[in-house]
Amino acid sequence: EVRNPRVYYAALLARNGHHAAAIEVLEPLATGEPTADSMNIALEPWTNGWHALAWSYLRTGADGKANRILSTLGEECRTRLTDERRPARSNLLHYCAENALLMGDTGQALGLFERAVKAGWRDYYRRRNDPFWAALADDPRYRALLARVKADVDRQRAEVERIDATD
Secondary structure (H helix, E strand, C coil): CCCCHHHHHHHHHHHCCCHHHHHHHHHHHCCCCCCCCHHHCCCCCCCCHHHHHHHHHHHCCCHHHHHHHHHHHHHHHHHHHCCCCCCCCHHHHHHHHHHHHHCCCHHHHHHHHHHHHHCCCCCHHHHCCCHHHHHHCCCHHHHHHHHHHHHHHHHHHHHHHHHHHHC
16 A cells, blocks of 8 residues: 555656656655655655655756755664664665665665665565666676575565465
């Protein structure tokens, strides 16, 4: 279940190159300061509202608007990732990696993505052609991490199929 279908729709628009339309849908929803809990962005795959808006701003030349969003989210990531009371979950690590990537920091993005994979991130099939990550498509480290995730997802699928076949 998607908590906000308009955000989901706009995120799909942004990822498919319809940036002006995504901005038109997302700007009215972007009230207040960006947080990882607002606009359904951190926990629901593909409903990444703030990142979809920032991506669309970047693609349409509104870099200042994008950088304000990404900077605020980057601060929140730093706060959450240094909170020793709660270990970072894979989805938050991936989210923060994506934020770093959109800010142009590929080194930090790869480091956080590697932590996300180690923490259990397995959203390979949904994200393998994600345009947000296209800048790293040829990076050997990124490709190796994706290959590792794909191998584990495929292994799990084969195990489920084996179990289903015997039941």
